[in-house]
Amino acid sequence: MNDPRPPREEAALRGGVGEPVRHDSAHLHVSGEAAYTDDVLEARGTLHAAFGLSQRAHARIKSMNLAPVRAAPGVVAVLVAADIPGENNVGPILHDDPILAAAEVQFVGQPIFLVVAESVGAARRAARLGVVEYEDLPAVLTIEDALAKQSFVIPSVTLQRGGWQAALAAAPHRLKGGLRIGGQEQFYLEGQVAYAVPGEDGDVLVYSSTQHPGEVQLQVAHALGVEAHRVAVECRRMGGGFGGKETQASHPACATALAARATGRPVKLRYDRDDDITITGKRHDYLVEYDVGFDGAGRIAGIDLMFASRCGFSADLSGPVNDRTVMHADNTYYLPAVRIVSHRCKTNTQSNTAFRGFGGPQGMLAIEYVLDEIARALDCDPLAVRRANFYGPGRDVTPYDMRVEDFVADRLFDELAASSDYATRRAAIRKWNAASPIVKRGIAMTPVKFGISFTATFYNQAAALVHVYTDGSVLLNHGGTEMGQGLFTKVAQVVAHEFGVDLDHVRVSASDTARIPNASATAASSGSDLNGKAAQAAAAAIKARLVAFAAERFQVAPEAIRFAANRVEIGDVKWLKFGELVRLAYLARVQLWASGFYKTPKIHYDPKTLKGRPFYYFSYGAAVSEVAIDTLTGETRLLRADILHDAGRSLNPAIDLGQVEGGFIQGMGWLTTEELWWNESGRLMTHAPSTYKIPVASDVPVDFRVKLWERGENVEDSIHRSKAVGEPPLMLAISVFQAIKDAVASVSGYEGTAQLNAPATPEEVLRAVTAATKRSTAPV
Numbered sequence: 001m002n003d004p005r006p007p008r009e010e011a012a013l014r015g016g017v018g019e020p021v022r023h024d025s026a027h028l029h030v031s032g033e034a035a036y037t038d039d040v041l042e043a044r045g046t047l048h049a050a051f052g053l054s055q056r057a058h059a060r061i062k063s064m065n066l067a068p069v070r071a072a073p074g075v076v077a078v079l080v081a082a083d084i085p086g087e088n089n090v091g092p093i094l095h096d097d098p099i100l101a102a103a104e105v106q107f108v109g110q111p112i113f114l115v116v117a118e119s120v121g122a123a124r125r126a127a128r129l130g131v132v133e134y135e136d137l138p139a140v141l142t143i144e145d146a147l148a149k150q151s152f153v154i155p156s157v158t159l160q161r162g163g164w165q166a167a168l169a170a171a172p173h174r175l176k177g178g179l180r181i182g183g184q185e186q187f188y189l190e191g192q193v194a195y196a197v198p199g200e201d202g203d204v205l206v207y208s209s210t211q212h213p214g215e216v217q218l219q220v221a222h223a224l225g226v227e228a229h230r231v232a233v234e235c236r237r238m239g240g241g242f243g244g245k246e247t248q249a250s251h252p253a254c255a256t257a258l259a260a261r262a263t264g265r266p267v268k269l270r271y272d273r274d275d276d277i278t279i280t281g282k283r284h285d286y287l288v289e290y291d292v293g294f295d296g297a298g299r300i301a302g303i304d305l306m307f308a309s310r311c312g313f314s315a316d317l318s319g320p321v322n323d324r325t326v327m328h329a330d331n332t333y334y335l336p337a338v339r340i341v342s343h344r345c346k347t348n349t350q351s352n353t354a355f356r357g358f359g360g361p362q363g364m365l366a367i368e369y370v371l372d373e374i375a376r377a378l379d380c381d382p383l384a385v386r387r388a389n390f391y392g393p394g395r396d397v398t399p400y401d402m403r404v405e406d407f408v409a410d411r412l413f414d415e416l417a418a419s420s421d422y423a424t425r426r427a428a429i430r431k432w433n434a435a436s437p438i439v440k441r442g443i444a445m446t447p448v449k450f451g452i453s454f455t456a457t458f459y460n461q462a463a464a465l466v467h468v469y470t471d472g473s474v475l476l477n478h479g480g481t482e483m484g485q486g487l488f489t490k491v492a493q494v495v496a497h498e499f500g501v502d503l504d505h506v507r508v509s510a511s512d513t514a515r516i517p518n519a520s521a522t523a524a525s526s527g528s529d530l531n532g533k534a535a536q537a538a539a540a541a542i543k544a545r546l547v548a549f550a551a552e553r554f555q556v557a558p559e560a561i562r563f564a565a566n567r568v569e570i571g572d573v574k575w576l577k578f579g580e581l582v583r584l585a586y587l588a589r590v591q592l593w594a595s596g597f598y599k600t601p602k603i604h605y606d607p608k609t610l611k612g613r614p615f616y617y618f619s620y621g622a623a624v625s626e627v628a629i630d631t632l633t634g635e636t637r638l639l640r641a642d643i644l645h646d647a648g649r650s651l652n653p654a655i656d657l658g659q660v661e662g663g664f665i666q667g668m669g670w671l672t673t674e675e676l677w678w679n680e681s682g683r684l685m686t687h688a689p690s691t692y693k694i695p696v697a698s699d700v701p702v703d704f705r706v707k708l709w710e711r712g713e714n715v716e717d718s719i720h721r722s723k724a725v726g727e728p729p730l731m732l733a734i735s736v737f738q739a740i741k742d743a744v745a746s747v748s749g750y751e752g753t754a755q756l757n758a759p760a761t762p763e764e765v766l767r768a769v770t771a772a773t774k775r776s777t778a779p780v
């Protein structure tokens, strides 16, 4: 116990807060050993399920003949809506989303019946044998049609401030226009999957690939008509969620639990990729209209914005998603007089849901588009127009009445403009374009400001349960879920730091509703903020007991006890290994586990007026993208991207950098190649990678310079002053879209505007180039 102390350099801690340690499952990911829901060892007698899907966009079900399904080889049971003992619903807010459609179908792909069979193949083959007679009803398939018919899933919302009409009328310049913004399929690599194992006396354990085990637990309980304590939901990890498993994991989970109840056997349901894309909701696509008034420097005096989004057939999370669009339509810009109208359109298509950014990207793309158009109308550098509109002293209140107290986008802009050589390159590109008739280049720099917190204030809470075993090892349970973003690693680092032990002494348990009840979804980028604080509180409680015990045992002041580098220093003379102190404390009957709880302070928000302080703070970033477009084919390529992102004092710079890179590339996919296309019957035709193109490794720019902002620090008391990083970087990809727009503008010699819709697919770029060419050659 009184060993001489090792020299200082040996006393370093491995994997503490701020260290760029690898993802705790990295070795399992790359070796294929990481266990996903489909890898849970199947219990004896396991059955497999498949949904029978609606073939009509909107119809009354006249009759259903499922005899051929029941007669198919290997089929054990077939369930319809009437077989559900509890509530037939998976709608998270409104109860408008049936597990199995009963009298009416509302989109092509809606589940109508559930087949349970001895094998996956038998279930899927049998599911195609149902004979359903439909009586077609009028279907609403587009945003325009929904607007015309006033077809909404929830009422429209208007946010306004100041005399926007007068400001528009009095402004020296005015522009009106619109754009379309496409949706996006989450395309998690692991599809939706659940595995329900029945227990005794009506209990059920559901392994679910979900961002929100607590909600899945409640939905399963409601469907079965039992109390929540009979249902346990577990998720070790997801192979990606990206928002697509925030609510829509409930559907397969309820289906398997119902089938397990009906058959008394374990049941698994894994959507195949085509079914997954056909059944589940995506990022909302939008129609945007604007009317903006501005001065000669491009500074906005007043703006009127209209957003209409495709919500699909049910409300799902469309309310909060569209609210976030409204609350990000300012991005980094002060809008002195403003009206923002938001319509939540009901269409006979998949129920759109959360996707990284949660409506924020669409709001931000709209204002970035408007600023670009202003710059082109005034023939000045879009960068200067962006700067002129930045929040600043006396211009620091958002349209929803929150004061921006942590603005750093201007500093990020200055640093990135210099380090990326923006001005020189912009001039060089213009010169280059003048001499290049076919291939044109474009460049753009855009900022990101993203509000951190769930807009629904009550979701901003988290709990953790930390166990210290008598050998000094630590088991960390918290309510968050791991989907590849590195949450488990970051929260474990917080706990390791608190105890002063190496990271490998801290093991994170699977997410489990029996260990942590009522946990919020891991979403809104707030996983490490919320769970990090809760876990820190739990560890601190145990540490306080250990300190009190050691102070008494060794007769020193509590202040003289220090936890560092796997040992506990007792004053200046004595030290113990962490495990030794734990063992002594156990023998002295000290409680070695504790729970921790956290709720985000300062936030409040009125969902009716959209006013308040919905966000604890903002995360910021900036990106410069340079692209080339081929004016004959419409193809585009990102040549170089420079990114400076503010993750505050990063908990783990390696993981955070990965989030920035991945988010940016995913955003680029949204805005360039990923296109959802429904045919005239409302069938989504782009339901496989053959027709839906996500970015691949070769789309990463050859010259990719990504940095975390070294001076970043959260002004609020977040976990170790870090900042949430999961979603914000996706919106850095708006710079790619604006760079393509810049390249298109070169076709008309940078005269006037350059109308371009998202995604900027080759077809869309070609359309825009053709329009620009006609304009530049038209007689004046």
Ligand code: MTE
Residues within 6 Å of the ligand: 239, 240, 241, 242, 243, 355, 356, 357, 483, 484, 485, 487, 522, 523, 524, 525, 526, 527, 528, 659, 662, 725, 726, 727
């Ligand atoms: N990163 C990976 N690898 N996989 C994912 O599914 N989801 C994103 C982001 N980064 C996701 C990801 C989304 S939509 C959110 S809200 C956050 O991670 C959630 O995790 P966090 O709150 O722990 O950042």
Ligand code: HPA
Residues within 6 Å of the ligand: 246, 317, 320, 324, 354, 358, 453, 454, 455, 456, 459, 521, 523, 524, 525
């Ligand atoms: N972000 C992400 N998910 C959510 C939110 C949010 O603001 N609100 C409810 N679910």
Ligand code: MOS
Residues within 6 Å of the ligand: 211, 241, 242, 243, 244, 246, 354, 355, 356, 357, 358, 522, 523, 524, 525, 727
């Ligand atoms: Mo992320 S869209 O908040 O799951």
